[in-house]
Amino acid sequence: MPTPQENQVASPIGRDTVRVDGPQKVSGRAQYTADFHFPGMLYAVPVEAKIANGKIVKLDTAAAEKMPGVRAILHQGNIGKMYRSIPGPGFAGICEERRPPFEDDVVRYYGQYIALAVADTFETAKAAADAVRATYTKEKPNVETHLIADDEPDVVATTFGERKRLDSQRGNPDAAFASAAVKLDQTYVTPTETHNPLELHSTTAVWDGGDLTLYESSQGVVNLRSVLAQMFGLPKENVRVITKFAGSGFGSKLWPWTQCPLAAAAARQVGKPVKLVVSRRMMFQSVGHRPRTQQRVRIGATPEGKLVSLEHDYIYERSMLEAHHEDCGEATPLQYSVPNLRVSFGRAKRNIGAGADMRGPGRVPGLYATESAMNELAHQLKIDPVKLRIMNEPKIDEGSKLPFSSRHLVECFERGSERFGWSKRTQAVGSMKRDGLTLGWGMASCSWIAARFEAAASLQLRDDGTARVASATQDIGTGTYTNLAQIASYRTGVPIEKVEVALGDTTLPEGPLSGGSMATPSIVPAVLAAADSAIGSLMMVAVSTPGSPLLGHKPEELGFENGRVFLKSDGAAKGVPFSDVLRRANLRQVSGEGKSASTFGDPSAKYSTHSFGAHFAEVTWQPEIARLRVSRVVTVIDAGKILNPLAGRNQIQGAVVMGIGMALLEHTTYDPQNGAPINSNLADYIVPVNADAPPIEVHFLDYPDKVINELGARGIGEIGLAGIAAAITDAVHHATGVRVRELPVKIENLLA
Ligand code: MOS
Numbered sequence: 001m002p003t004p005q006e007n008q009v010a011s012p013i014g015r016d017t018v019r020v021d022g023p024q025k026v027s028g029r030a031q032y033t034a035d036f037h038f039p040g041m042l043y044a045v046p047v048e049a050k051i052a053n054g055k056i057v058k059l060d061t062a063a064a065e066k067m068p069g070v071r072a073i074l075h076q077g078n079i080g081k082m083y084r085s086i087p088g089p090g091f092a093g094i095c096e097e098r099r100p101p102f103e104d105d106v107v108r109y110y111g112q113y114i115a116l117a118v119a120d121t122f123e124t125a126k127a128a129a130d131a132v133r134a135t136y137t138k139e140k141p142n143v144e145t146h147l148i149a150d151d152e153p154d155v156v157a158t159t160f161g162e163r164k165r166l167d168s169q170r171g172n173p174d175a176a177f178a179s180a181a182v183k184l185d186q187t188y189v190t191p192t193e194t195h196n197p198l199e200l201h202s203t204t205a206v207w208d209g210g211d212l213t214l215y216e217s218s219q220g221v222v223n224l225r226s227v228l229a230q231m232f233g234l235p236k237e238n239v240r241v242i243t244k245f246a247g248s249g250f251g252s253k254l255w256p257w258t259q260c261p262l263a264a265a266a267a268r269q270v271g272k273p274v275k276l277v278v279s280r281r282m283m284f285q286s287v288g289h290r291p292r293t294q295q296r297v298r299i300g301a302t303p304e305g306k307l308v309s310l311e312h313d314y315i316y317e318r319s320m321l322e323a324h325h326e327d328c329g330e331a332t333p334l335q336y337s338v339p340n341l342r343v344s345f346g347r348a349k350r351n352i353g354a355g356a357d358m359r360g361p362g363r364v365p366g367l368y369a370t371e372s373a374m375n376e377l378a379h380q381l382k383i384d385p386v387k388l389r390i391m392n393e394p395k396i397d398e399g400s401k402l403p404f405s406s407r408h409l410v411e412c413f414e415r416g417s418e419r420f421g422w423s424k425r426t427q428a429v430g431s432m433k434r435d436g437l438t439l440g441w442g443m444a445s446c447s448w449i450a451a452r453f454e455a456a457a458s459l460q461l462r463d464d465g466t467a468r469v470a471s472a473t474q475d476i477g478t479g480t481y482t483n484l485a486q487i488a489s490y491r492t493g494v495p496i497e498k499v500e501v502a503l504g505d506t507t508l509p510e511g512p513l514s515g516g517s518m519a520t521p522s523i524v525p526a527v528l529a530a531a532d533s534a535i536g537s538l539m540m541v542a543v544s545t546p547g548s549p550l551l552g553h554k555p556e557e558l559g560f561e562n563g564r565v566f567l568k569s570d571g572a573a574k575g576v577p578f579s580d581v582l583r584r585a586n587l588r589q590v591s592g593e594g595k596s597a598s599t600f601g602d603p604s605a606k607y608s609t610h611s612f613g614a615h616f617a618e619v620t621w622q623p624e625i626a627r628l629r630v631s632r633v634v635t636v637i638d639a640g641k642i643l644n645p646l647a648g649r650n651q652i653q654g655a656v657v658m659g660i661g662m663a664l665l666e667h668t669t670y671d672p673q674n675g676a677p678i679n680s681n682l683a684d685y686i687v688p689v690n691a692d693a694p695p696i697e698v699h700f701l702d703y704p705d706k707v708i709n710e711l712g713a714r715g716i717g718e719i720g721l722a723g724i725a726a727a728i729t730d731a732v733h734h735a736t737g738v739r740v741r742e743l744p745v746k747i748e749n750l751l752a
Contacts, residue, residue, distance in 0.1 A: 012489040012496055013711055014648035014702070020501065021245070021481045030245045034202045038273040041204070042071055044266050046259065047115035047132045047482050048282065049107040050674025052351040054138035056105040060114055064131040064559075071270050073132060074317065075115040076102040077265040087161075090454055090598060093226045094255050096159055096324050096354040098286055099660065100231060100484025101265075103257040107136065108320040110354045110675040113258055118266050118274060141351035141675030147294045147315040149346025156347070158325035159255075162206060163345075168333040168399050171340030178268040180300025184377050188369035190725075190744035191667035192317070193290040194677070195358050196687055197745040201287050203260045207269035210240045212264055219253040220513040225506045226647065227256045232264060243504040244516075247478040251357035251657075253476070254515045258285045284680035286402065288356025290603060291316045291326045297371035299697020300340075305383045309340040313368060317350045324355035325360030331447045331722075332370055333399025334390040335607060336513050351675045357515065360718040363448060368662075371444035371726035376739065382646040384414035385443055385730070386413050386422060397608035405607035405707035406633055409445060412636040415699055416443070420616035429737040439631075440735025445581035446723030450609040450640070450705065450714035451600040452522040454599040459488060459530035460589045461538060463582040465545045465563070466588075467494040469527055470502035473511030473519055478717055480648035483520055484527060485641055485712070487680050491531035492578075493563030508722075509593060515713025517611075518600070525596035526711040533592025535560045538578050545585040545607040575748075588705040591656065599708075607707045611639040611714045615656070618694075619729040621735040626747050628735075630660050630728055634697045640705035640714035648716055649698040655720025656696050661688045662721070663728035666746050711725035 009015050024030040049056075063071040071079075071510050082100035086252045087093040101113050117128035137415075155162050177183065204215040214427050218224045222242040229236040246253065257515065259276050267274040278287060292518045300309035302653060316326040329343030380387035393410055417423065425441045426432055432439040457471040471486040475481045485499040490561065492499075494554020502508055512522035539555040542548055542565045550558065559568045564575025582590065618632040642648045665686040669678045698720075725743060732750070733739050740749045 012486045013364045013596055013643055016480055017486060017487055017644045019482050020485050022029055031379050032199055032245050032247060033215050034277050036215045037364045037702050041273040041275055042126045043119050043122040044116050044118045044263055044274050044276040045129040046113040046127045049112040051136050051138045052110040053108055054107050054136045054143035056134055057116055057137055058135040059431040060133040064117060064128040067128050070128045073115060074266055078651040079347055080269055081681045082265055083230050083233055083312040085227045094223055094225050096255050096322050096356050097258055099321055101262050109351050110361050116266055118270055120455060123126035127216055131431055143670035143672055143675050147348040149315045150348055161327055165344055167329050167343040169342045173309045173311050173342040175416040177300040179305050179309050180469045182301040184299045186328050186656045188295045188372055190293045190365040190368055190435040191743055193637055193666045194668045195250040196251035197248035197250055200278050203263040204275040205264040206273040207267050213240045213737040217246050217253055219474055219476055219515050221506050222510045224256045229263045231534050241506045242279050248477045251269055252288050254357050281680045284677040286353050289353055290358035291355035293328055295328055297369050297373040299373055303390050305381050305391050307336055307338040310338045312343045314350055315346045318347045319354045320349055322354040328366030330362045331367055334397040337394035347667045360721045363722050367446055367722045368725045373724050375730040387415055389445055402608040405609045406703055406705040407612055408638040408701050408703055409612040411701060412612055412638050416614040416616045416634050432440040436578050437622055438735045440731035442724040442727045442730030442734055444726035446719055447612045448517055448611045448719035448722055450611050450708055451518055453512040453518050453570045453600060454598040455462055455512045455522040455526040455527040456528045456595045458509050458593045459534045460591045460685055461534050462580050462589045463579050465497045465579040468500040469494050470508045471511035472506050472508040473523060474662045475502050476514045479644055483643050487524055487527040491528055517717040520715050521708050521713055524711050524713055526594045529594025530592045533594055534590050537590040540580045541585050548584055597670060598671055609707055611719050613719055615724045615727040617731045619735050630692050635700045638701040639716045640713035641704055642700045651716050652720035654698045655689050656724055657693045659721050659724030660692055663725040667744055
């Protein structure tokens, strides 16, 4: 457990801080998207295609239209104009399903929206949607789970721009592998996984003349505005997006989905606010998923365990239209030192909805494969898996040839080993017992990108000693409200409880996505710059206000600390509280704006910036009743300065629990007959619950990374899910002797 000194520091940065929005949430005052109501508001329910491949021949809406309380049945013939959107510079205009709903009569996946019922009540809208009859010409859908790469050019278009399919290469990997003394060649499979945030996706659209307001559960209000403005042909100033609270998203809410333009088009048509809440079943069809992957990993090594070659060639499934890129090889070039390396990918089209980012996109499935291969190599060589990794620790990022800004992975291994008791591990399968149970111990490393998006924020200092900080970013349950209050408090000296935080509204200065674990690192410099700008204005007031004790001095002679302005020559002890300065000048507030630039994908970067970590997992196995449990996890994370260790540990614990789901439970299965996700509900799509969550010990190394920002804070939203499945499956092997290479591990895999 963390030492008390770590968490009771005087600074608001690095101190365990309870959520500032906690009281609103536990008292039910926090308004989530579907909680907003408007006079005359109508409800919309989409009609879902019941085929996955074919064409709509006829839509019979007559019965639905006659139902009392039904206001409209919208379809291709009457929905009104919707345009396509294109990406803009930076991270603007991103979306995973570009096709506006109802654009053509082709059905490409099961559950594609083909019509929309709008009615006075939700129940009526649902009954009307169910009463719409569709006739199709249909063909057999392709939902084949075995993936063979489609024939595609060397450079392909993806959601995030063009990508070379030969992602990374150095040395001569094929020749080095062929002549290696020790070889490993295995293929690892991760299934389609569906995001299941507690809060369903929902949109409430309100038009006021030519102005559109969207209440949306979004991880990126600014991007959503840019997409929707394009789809309705509006200047972005005429579109406002509001996400005050989100019941998480795990990436499914990063980019807009088609229910959003549908609600807006319906509201335009009927002249009333329209609410559309996606059902749990629809969540499995039309709002993204982590694509299935099939990854071949080949490693060549010396008998001592030094890597000589690493090849990571992977294929992932994609939808018929879209090209979400599942970047499984993102960490491969930098995780270990190896002179000969290749990372390449292929894609396989399927009749399924668009893939999307899901917590730790790319690296989570990717590190499952490469870390599993490292564990298998350790087993093959009879070398301790921790030692094997330390032996292959790189001095620089050998992919980009840049030095790491801050990498303490070896210390993660050492600290984790010590806390877990790793030295007591005996190597033979099934050799460790406790209380009549067979124990399995496994470990793996992890990493995650550290970077910033462009961000802006504003900050006000007010005459009652309070402050307000604002940015159009979101809090998806991760603690962003609290982080903003902490950063503002750190710079202004205003206690956290006196900092008002405004976010989740595009009328505020443009803030970052809540994605890529980048919201926190991105917002730090913007808030600090906004605070400095407000403090600068305050100093101008202090030197120019009649009666001010600082009247007549030059602003550059002044300092500001702990909420007080002072003459540097007098020292901070003689300072004047900023509230006094403002009151004397009869000012309610001084304001500042701050901006910071993106570092994401910066071609001129001087450092390779990533977070690192190590997981140690224990499983218990009872062969008599085929009972497998994850019984203990120790995770050590090197993610720079941790702003709020209380929320930070919570974030990593949540990710580890999700990793138990990835390793042992989660998979979305498509029906080969009609292409429908079969287990599209929370009874059949199994996610870990409290009873599945073991004691999870989380440690942060807490080395500030000043390359990222002044506070040295990187992000921690995703890294905890990377690598954990490989640690658990290796523990399963250690306990049972069964090496499962297709997730999730099923009980039937373990039955002898
Ligand atoms: Mo995360 S998958 O970038 O929301």
